[in-house]
Every structure is written in C-alpha cells, then in structure tokens.
Amino acid sequence: MIGTWHFLHQTPDTTIKMQFIIDKKEDITLSVILEPFPFPVEIHTVTVEGNLLQARGISQFVPGESFEFDLAFEDQEFQGRIKLPYQEAFFVKGMKGTGPSLEDLLISTLSPYRKSDVKPRNDQEIREAVEILLNKMSITDKIGQMSQCMSTNLSLGSDIESETPEKLIMEGRVGSILSAVNSNRVFELQKIAVERSPHGIPLLFNFDVIHGFQTIFPVPLAWSCSWDMAAIREANAIASKEASATGITYNHGPMVDITRDPRWGRVVEGAGEDPYLGSLIAKAQVEGFQGESLFDPETIIACLKHFVAYGAAEAGRDYNTVDISEGTLRNVFLPPFQAGIEAGAGSVMNSFNTYQGVPVAGNRYILNELLRKELGFDGILISDYGAIDEIVAHGNAKDSKEAAQKALEATMDIEMVTRSYDHLHELIERGFVVEEQLNEAVRRILTFKYKIGIMDDPFRYVRPEKEKEYHFHPMHLEASRKLAQKSIVLLKNNGALPLADKKQKLAVIGPFGDSKDMLGPWQWSRYSKETVTLREGLEAKGFPKTHLLMEAGCKVEEAVDGGIERAVAAAEQADIVILALGESSEMSGEAASRMDITLPQVQQELAEAIVRVGKPTVLVLTNGRPLVLDWFERHVDAIVETWFLGSQAGHAIADVLLGHYNPTGKLTMSFPAHIGQVPVYYSHYKTGRPVTENNKGEKFFSRYIDGSNDPLYPFGYGLSYTSFEISDIRLSQTQMTDSETIVASVTVSNTGQVPGEETVQMYIQDLYGSVVRPVKELKGFNKVQLAASEAKEICFSITAADLVYWNPELKYGAEPGDFKVYIGSSSRDVKETSFELVL
Incomplete structure (x- = not known):
C-alpha cells in the first residue's frame, strides 16, 4: 500500500477528490490532500493490519469534527469507508496514482460557458446598469x-x-x-x-492571499526587510495571477497595520513599525494585486486591513482593546491606509478593536466620517x-x-x-x-x-x-527565491560567514534543519510538501551529504529522547555548527500572541549544550516576529534572521550562508534586548527626562534600573559580508521655505573586499513644536550597489511635505523651526546635521 492513491466522489453539490500519500520510515505515515477544499488534514493515528489501514485525523479549521478512514488495499486498487466532517460516512473505490486533476475534468465542461467578445464598461455605463438592476x-x-x-x-x-x-x-x-x-x-x-x-x-470569490497563493513568498514582515518595492509588487502580482486563475476575485489583503509589539502574532503579516515605509509597501501591494485594470482577469481586488489601529492592541494580545490619541492615529496608523486608498484599493476591512470605546465595525466616525468622507474611499x-x-x-x-x-x-x-x-x-x-x-x-x-x-x-x-x-511555475519560484534572499537579515557575524569551504564538516542542528515548516502562517498551498528545506538547499549548492551531520536535537517545543546527546556528538565531529532554531508557523499569525518572545526553553537548552562544545556556531532563525536574542548575541558567532521565507526557503538560506548572495536585508521592526522593553521602537518621544550619553548612569531619568532603553537590534539594522562608510552630510542650504527644497547628500563607500548593497536611510527630527515630535522619523532611503572599493554620491530631497504632521489644530501642516537630518545605515548608526524651516 506504500505510494500515492486517489479516489473521486460525486456529492449532490460537488466532486471531491482525495489523495492518500502512504509512506514508511520507522512507521507507516499517511498524508491526505482533499480537493476542492483548502483545509489541511492532520492525521493523528494510523493502524495497519495486513492490507487494512485505519486512520483518524482532524483539521484545525473544522473544530470538533474528525476525519475517519477505513480502507482495504489490493494490488492497484482500494476500497472502504470514509467519514468527512459534517457528512455521513460513504463507501469509496479508488486506484493507485495521483489520478486526474479536477482542473482537467473541468476544462471540457467549461467550453459552452466561455465568452470572447466581452469589453469593459465605462463608469457611466456601469452606473446606469447598476441602477437598472437595483430597481x-x-x-x-x-x-x-x-x-x-x-x-x-x-x-x-x-x-x-x-x-x-x-x-x-x-x-x-x-x-x-x-x-x-x-x-x-x-x-x-x-x-x-x-x-x-x-x-x-x-x-x-474571496480569499486571504497574504504572501502567495500556491507559490509561497516570504511572509510580509520578511519581505518588508528587503525595502524593495518592485520585488514586493512583483510577488503580489504573481499571487494575484495564481489566485485569479482559480477564480478568486477579491483578496482579504494586504494587511497594512503598523505594529510595534512583537508579542502580537499578526506582526508577521505586516510591514513593521514605521508608517513611512509601511505606506510605500501598502502602495506596492495594492499595485501588485490590482495591476493596471481590475478588468484584467489576472488581477484581484485588494482589501486594506485592518482599518484602523489593530496593531496597537494592548499587551500585544490579539483582539484586545486599543486606546490611542487622535494624533497617534493620524501620524502612525493611518498613513499606510491613505497610501493604499490613493493607489486605488477597491476594498477596506474593519479592525476588531475599539476606537474611543466604540467597536470599529460599528464606528461611524472611523468608517463613515474618516474613511469615506475625509479619505474619499468609495469602494x-x-x-x-x-x-x-x-x-x-x-x-x-x-x-x-x-x-x-x-x-x-x-x-x-x-x-x-x-x-x-x-x-x-x-x-x-x-x-x-x-x-x-x-x-x-x-x-x-x-x-x-x-x-x-x-x-x-x-x-x-x-x-x-x-x-x-x-x-508553482518555475518563474514564480525563482521570484520567490530572489525575494527570499533579499528578506534575510544578517544580525551578527564575527567572520564565521560566509561558509568558505565545502570540505568542512557542517553539523546542522535543530528542529528547522530539515523541516518543511518554512512557509509561515496564512498560506494553504497544495505544494507545501515541496518546500525546500535547509538541508536540501545546502545539498543543492554542492555540500556533500557526507559532510552534513543532521540532528534535530529537539522538536520546536518538545524534547526528544537522546536528542541533545546526539546533537552534541554531531557538533563534536563538525568543523562548524548551524543552529537551525525558531518558531513553528502556528506560533505566529492570528490568535498567536505570545507573552514570552524568547525561543522555547527546549531549544534554549539545546543551544546552550551545543555552544559548550566550543565549535564556531551560526544561529539560523525561522520565525514570524522579533525575538529576544540577547543570550545568542553573547554566545554565538553569527546570527541570520531568515523569518519564514516561503517555497524556496532552503535555497535562499543556502545562497546566503555560502556567500553566493551577500545579505542586504534591513530590519523593519526593532528587536528588544529584553521582553520588559516591549514595545520598543525607534521613533519614540524624548520625554521630559531623556537619557543621554552624559546621564545614562543616573537614576532620575526615563530609564530602567536593570538595563538599557535601547533595542538589541534597531529598526533599519542589517549587516553585509562587506563594509560601508558613509560620509558627513552635505546640505545644499541650511534654511528653506515651504516652497523650497534642500538636497542632502552623502558619499557611500564600499570599504570591504566583495561587492555589496547598502540601504542608505534618511531620518528627520522636528526639534520643537506645538506638540512633541519623535526623536527620528524615516523620510527616505536609497539602495545602492557598490563594487569593492567603489564610492557613490547619494542625494535626498527634503521638502516641506516631509515635515508635515497632524497637529493640535486638528489639521496636517508643517511648523517653522529647527530640524535635524540624519543619514546612515540604520536608525541608530547615522551622521547628523541641521536646517531651519521658515514660513
């Protein structure tokens, strides 16, 4: 009975196709693919006696209902009883093999329904037709x-x-x-x-197409770290192309919530903590999904969610209360929605939270006054x-x-x-x-x-x-791999990376060394079994199997008998160790908030045992949120943040580990040094007693008595296999009116030995005003490719529009006064100078 089997079953309403994939390693295992339904089936028990197989399973989307299989196999056929949720048990006969696809069966059926002469109607024609039908x-x-x-x-x-x-x-x-x-x-x-x-x-026909449909791309928090709008737009265009071919016309995405609390599971679906970058990404996603025209059958309606301030849920707990000021609403959470609406998004979805004590689903101020009347949304x-x-x-x-x-x-x-x-x-x-x-x-x-x-x-x-x-087209997979490469962030490297010699013995230790759980939440791909693992990626790059020592050591949240001992033995035989640790897909996403954002204890114990061996150790993370990594920062030689990278994850990670791709990713959420700092983000206020270099050891300032205010890794941070230097800032003028432009320029030099890409970031600070303003706000960035020893001038334009915010007069505007401009490689590592706005 080992192999792939199938059957077709006709109900009064639909044709069901089921595939069984029966395998044997130590025990018989059963995988089930059920079409046309998207719900994965998790098999809990499999019993085999002779040619008889009994199995029981569930789907997390069908609470309280089980799948039951009682099947008898003989030669190339099987028969038996199957019970699906909410249906009576029925008798089936099936055969070996994958069987005909439902798509093939449908193609001939569709022929009489095809039309070839349909043209788009103009707005006036649509209005008239709608009124006729409405009446x-x-x-x-x-x-x-x-x-x-x-x-x-x-x-x-x-x-x-x-x-x-x-x-x-x-x-x-x-x-x-x-x-x-x-x-x-x-x-x-x-x-x-x-x-x-x-x-x-x-x-x-609606569906949540969040980071791919069948070809899975990096999760949105990951791809935001690429800071590459063209690549993000392409990813969503491909997702739209695949989804629309199935008949999906209306997407429940993109999620454009600004989020600053990594405890919240849905950080994985968004673009991080910054409204400027989040707005650019919102625009790119809408353009990717909707293309040039919604009449194009390879586009789908984009739905901006969740309007508004869902990412401000108290304590990072999903569906929880939100209590923010109008200024915070306008200056932080609203901009990505404004950008998405300006890009033409056809739909908006409400947030689950309250605003000013009123649930948004019934909040006339938020939905009618703000969204429809003020922002002009008519979708x-x-x-x-x-x-x-x-x-x-x-x-x-x-x-x-x-x-x-x-x-x-x-x-x-x-x-x-x-x-x-x-x-x-x-x-x-x-x-x-x-x-x-x-x-x-x-x-x-x-x-x-x-x-x-x-x-x-x-x-x-x-x-x-x-x-x-x-x-799952090869070109779509290649686009996924390229975006995955760009999404990886190198957090630490003392020279352990890139892996220089394939003759070295490499111990890959941890639950993600050979795991296909690399797709992340919010995906239902039929091709999940074809996800490229880290092991497969390394082997595909030419790493010989004889030089790869694979040991899981533990499961994601559970110990394995003898697992740590076997992992330590592998590390002792190796020249270098890859610790493949992280979160399972179920630990991120909706209803997956965590109080403790460290790695699970069993993985921490594994890591400590491996580090004690004393071999060079590289931490490779698979996860959907910023984690507390202070122990790893102190004890391992390199840290690679890979997030959930999608269908080609293993290839992209191997590309980076072996130096075939020089990492370029930059964080879009700050990583706390300790859970007690959360929420921690770069664009905070100074307070009346700000911590400075001079007073950081004194007590009566806005600080912790047991640690720094600063994150472990700040917004905009990310290393490369080369090094860059950024010159002092040159301003075209130091004073400007609201109709003038200041050009800020720097020279960026690649001071290392290999080509690389730097994302040069510009931040502005409004030093004083009618209300206090953040210590920095991202207002521009420029990605520059440089050969070894090459230098280029990078220029940014500053206008009054970059200085506008929602002010106490309940309107948007810029106020005259002094400003600082910062340019650098992250929100922390910057050069600075000053200018003045005069009105």
Missing part, C-alpha cells in the same frame, strides 16, 4: 448581496450557524463566497448563482470575520439586531460569514434604518462586479488551464 431587487435580494458565506458549511473560529452555501446562493441570500480555492468549486457555485438565483447576479467596506456580531460581545449593542443597525449606519457593505444583516428587513420595517442605506452598499458591490467583468462574463476567472500553467 429590480427586493430588500431580501439587497441583503443577499451584502452577505457572505463559506464555500462549505465548515466554520472558522466560533461556530457559525448557517445553511449550506448552495441553498443560500439559490435563494439570492449571499453575494460573495469565502475560501473556494479550487476552480471546480468556484464553477459549481457560480453556476448556481447565474442560473438559479433570483436575478442571476454572479458571486465574488467596498467589508467586516472582518464575525466582527458585526462582536459588537454585541464588546458591549456596544444589546443584540445582533442592534449590531446590524450600527454596522449599516457606519456604512459597512458586506458582512463576512455571520448573518446579523438578516435583521435588516425588520429594521427597515420598524423604521430604524431606511432602504436607501442598503442601496448605497449594494451600488458599491455591484459596481465592482461590473468593473471586474463578471456581470457580463460570469465564468471569466474560472480558468483551470491557467491553474495548471501558473501554479
């Missing part, structure tokens, strides 16, 4: 367009009481579907909507999962009926998955809301359905032939 729709029809359901009757998080998607679609009670990530399933559901719903209005506003119901849980509404009213009054267009909006019919009858409020929401939804072309060509995104071509 035909009942209140129930309109509520349907404002409602969403899952692609199956499975639920995420808390249980959601809902009828089947097929029934809801047929009755016109949903306008969008979440998590249909197979073209077969998209076709089945779209066909019901077009042929059997009251007005034949096609569905939007689709969608609730996060269950967020309207949670208005009740927050204590801001008596029941889901009142919550629905508050969300509608805040101009929420689509309710994700829950059914509070079913109350809108009664609320209209009782005069609490009016039908025109529904009309405004439905206009926006229908407008985008026309914009993407599905009103005239409902099946244009269902392209199984393109799925086969695009998914």
Whole structure:
C-alpha cells in the first residue's frame, strides 16, 4: 500500500477528490490532500493490519469534527469507508496514482460557458446598469448581496450557524463566497448563482492571499526587510495571477497595520513599525494585486486591513482593546491606509478593536466620517470575520439586531460569514434604518462586479488551464527565491560567514534543519510538501551529504529522547555548527500572541549544550516576529534572521550562508534586548527626562534600573559580508521655505573586499513644536550597489511635505523651526546635521 492513491466522489453539490500519500520510515505515515477544499488534514493515528489501514485525523479549521478512514488495499486498487466532517460516512473505490486533476475534468465542461467578445464598461455605463438592476431587487435580494458565506458549511473560529452555501446562493441570500480555492468549486457555485438565483447576479470569490497563493513568498514582515518595492509588487502580482486563475476575485489583503509589539502574532503579516515605509509597501501591494485594470482577469481586488489601529492592541494580545490619541492615529496608523486608498484599493476591512470605546465595525466616525468622507474611499467596506456580531460581545449593542443597525449606519457593505444583516428587513420595517442605506452598499458591490467583468462574463476567472500553467511555475519560484534572499537579515557575524569551504564538516542542528515548516502562517498551498528545506538547499549548492551531520536535537517545543546527546556528538565531529532554531508557523499569525518572545526553553537548552562544545556556531532563525536574542548575541558567532521565507526557503538560506548572495536585508521592526522593553521602537518621544550619553548612569531619568532603553537590534539594522562608510552630510542650504527644497547628500563607500548593497536611510527630527515630535522619523532611503572599493554620491530631497504632521489644530501642516537630518545605515548608526524651516 506504500505510494500515492486517489479516489473521486460525486456529492449532490460537488466532486471531491482525495489523495492518500502512504509512506514508511520507522512507521507507516499517511498524508491526505482533499480537493476542492483548502483545509489541511492532520492525521493523528494510523493502524495497519495486513492490507487494512485505519486512520483518524482532524483539521484545525473544522473544530470538533474528525476525519475517519477505513480502507482495504489490493494490488492497484482500494476500497472502504470514509467519514468527512459534517457528512455521513460513504463507501469509496479508488486506484493507485495521483489520478486526474479536477482542473482537467473541468476544462471540457467549461467550453459552452466561455465568452470572447466581452469589453469593459465605462463608469457611466456601469452606473446606469447598476441602477437598472437595483430597481429590480427586493430588500431580501439587497441583503443577499451584502452577505457572505463559506464555500462549505465548515466554520472558522466560533461556530457559525448557517445553511449550506448552495441553498443560500439559490435563494439570492449571499453575494460573495469565502475560501473556494479550487476552480471546480468556484464553477459549481457560480453556476448556481447565474442560473438559479433570483436575478442571476454572479458571486465574488474571496480569499486571504497574504504572501502567495500556491507559490509561497516570504511572509510580509520578511519581505518588508528587503525595502524593495518592485520585488514586493512583483510577488503580489504573481499571487494575484495564481489566485485569479482559480477564480478568486477579491483578496482579504494586504494587511497594512503598523505594529510595534512583537508579542502580537499578526506582526508577521505586516510591514513593521514605521508608517513611512509601511505606506510605500501598502502602495506596492495594492499595485501588485490590482495591476493596471481590475478588468484584467489576472488581477484581484485588494482589501486594506485592518482599518484602523489593530496593531496597537494592548499587551500585544490579539483582539484586545486599543486606546490611542487622535494624533497617534493620524501620524502612525493611518498613513499606510491613505497610501493604499490613493493607489486605488477597491476594498477596506474593519479592525476588531475599539476606537474611543466604540467597536470599529460599528464606528461611524472611523468608517463613515474618516474613511469615506475625509479619505474619499468609495469602494467596498467589508467586516472582518464575525466582527458585526462582536459588537454585541464588546458591549456596544444589546443584540445582533442592534449590531446590524450600527454596522449599516457606519456604512459597512458586506458582512463576512455571520448573518446579523438578516435583521435588516425588520429594521427597515420598524423604521430604524431606511432602504436607501442598503442601496448605497449594494451600488458599491455591484459596481465592482461590473468593473471586474463578471456581470457580463460570469465564468471569466474560472480558468483551470491557467491553474495548471501558473501554479508553482518555475518563474514564480525563482521570484520567490530572489525575494527570499533579499528578506534575510544578517544580525551578527564575527567572520564565521560566509561558509568558505565545502570540505568542512557542517553539523546542522535543530528542529528547522530539515523541516518543511518554512512557509509561515496564512498560506494553504497544495505544494507545501515541496518546500525546500535547509538541508536540501545546502545539498543543492554542492555540500556533500557526507559532510552534513543532521540532528534535530529537539522538536520546536518538545524534547526528544537522546536528542541533545546526539546533537552534541554531531557538533563534536563538525568543523562548524548551524543552529537551525525558531518558531513553528502556528506560533505566529492570528490568535498567536505570545507573552514570552524568547525561543522555547527546549531549544534554549539545546543551544546552550551545543555552544559548550566550543565549535564556531551560526544561529539560523525561522520565525514570524522579533525575538529576544540577547543570550545568542553573547554566545554565538553569527546570527541570520531568515523569518519564514516561503517555497524556496532552503535555497535562499543556502545562497546566503555560502556567500553566493551577500545579505542586504534591513530590519523593519526593532528587536528588544529584553521582553520588559516591549514595545520598543525607534521613533519614540524624548520625554521630559531623556537619557543621554552624559546621564545614562543616573537614576532620575526615563530609564530602567536593570538595563538599557535601547533595542538589541534597531529598526533599519542589517549587516553585509562587506563594509560601508558613509560620509558627513552635505546640505545644499541650511534654511528653506515651504516652497523650497534642500538636497542632502552623502558619499557611500564600499570599504570591504566583495561587492555589496547598502540601504542608505534618511531620518528627520522636528526639534520643537506645538506638540512633541519623535526623536527620528524615516523620510527616505536609497539602495545602492557598490563594487569593492567603489564610492557613490547619494542625494535626498527634503521638502516641506516631509515635515508635515497632524497637529493640535486638528489639521496636517508643517511648523517653522529647527530640524535635524540624519543619514546612515540604520536608525541608530547615522551622521547628523541641521536646517531651519521658515514660513
């Protein structure tokens, strides 16, 4: 029975394909791929007696429901009983091999539905068509367009009481579907909507495409460390290309929350702590997803999330309270959303938190006054999962009926998955809301359905032939590898790297030495088994297997019997040790906040045992957040922050370790020296008793009595295999008006022996004003490639626009006075000079 097996099963609503991959190392193992559903199956028990196999498993997305398999194998066939969640057990017959793809089965079926002469409608044509259709729709029809359901009757998080998607679609009670990530399933559901719903209005198909669809790219916190907008834009364009081929039309991303607390699990999804850099990355992501035109079937609607200040959750605990000032909202958390809206993002999703005591899902000031009226956003506003119901849980509404009213009054267009909006019919009858409020929401939804072309060509995104071509394409994998290289940050190196000699014996020790858990959270790739491990990456670069001593030493959070002893023995035989440590994917992402952001204790014990051996030791980290690394900074020879790098992780890491790629990454979140510093970030305020070089040992200043205020590794920090020098700053003038420009220039020199790239960063400080301002704010950067001994002049332009902030007069503006400009290789390592703004 060892090998790959498959079966097809036809239900009244869909064709299910299941693959079993049965392997034997020490024991029989079973892996399961279930299509068209995106939910991974985790097998807990496998029992084999002769040709009979019994297995039990679960999926983290199907709480309380198990998968059961009782199968008998003979020659090239098998048969037996299978139980899936929420379904009765059924009998199956299958065969050996991977079997036909659902895509192949769909291609011929689609032929009669294809259209070739559809052209985009202009804005006026869309407005007219929307009004004609709107006038035909009942209140129930309109509520349907404002409602969403899952692609199956499975639920995420808390249980959601809902009828089947097929029934809801047929009755016109949903306008969008979440998590249909197979073209077969998209076709089945779209066909019901077009042929059997009251007005034949096609569905939007939504999914969280966060850092790739089938080809997985580095997690967003990782790729932000590339500071490379073109590469980030390309990654999202590729993700859009792969997702749209499956029929996805509407993305639940990008996440553009500014975040300064590494305890929060969702730091992994964002661009870090800085609003300037975060704004550039937000713009690049929207441009990548939406391309030149949403009518292009290889683009998807971008949704900016989570509006707003979700990253300020108290104590770094997901879904927790947020309590910030208007100035902090405007100056820190709002800029990436402004940039994304200016880039044309078609959608925005609310945050789970409150603002001024009001849950954002029902907050008229945040969603209507600020987002719609002030920022001019006229796209689709969608609730996060269950967020309207949670208005009740927050204590801001008596029941889901009142919550629905508050969300509608805040101009929420689509309710994700829950059914509070079913109350809108009664609320209209009782005069609490009016039908025109529904009309405004439905206009926006229908407008985008026309914009993407599905009103005239409902099946244009269902392209199984393109799925086969695009998914995990070699060019996409190469783009993932290149971005992964750029995302790696070298935190420490005393000369241990790059690895100079493949004749050396290399001990790769730790749970991530040969792990495929390199993709990170928020991905559901069918190709996860093909993720390149660190071991595979080193072997592919020519490191002979005889010179690679592999020992896990421990699991991520659990000891292994004899693991540390075997790891120490391997280290003793080696010339150099790679400690491959970190977090599992489940330790980052939504609902994955951590109180302690050190490595798990079992890994710390492993590291201490290995360091005692006395061999040169390199720490290679796989993780989704900044970690406390002070012990490692003191005890190992080099530290390489690789994050979760995606499908080509092992290749990219090996490229850097062996010096085939000179690391260029720069941190976008500060790494604390101790958990007690959190949140720690570079653009803090001085306070009335700032710590200086002269007073840092004295007591009555804003300092800790048991350690420094400074992070271990600051924002913008990252080393190279070469060295750079940056000259003093030259200013074209030292005084400027609001219509003038100052040019700040430096000379950057590569003083090392190999070519390299430096990211030269410019920061500005407003020294005094009507409110206090941060000690530094990033206002520009320039990436420069330099050969050994080469030097180049780098210039930055400073205008009054760089000095603007939200001030006590409740408006944006720049104030006259003195400013400092800093230019350097990180937020800490800078040269400085001064200028004055006169008005």
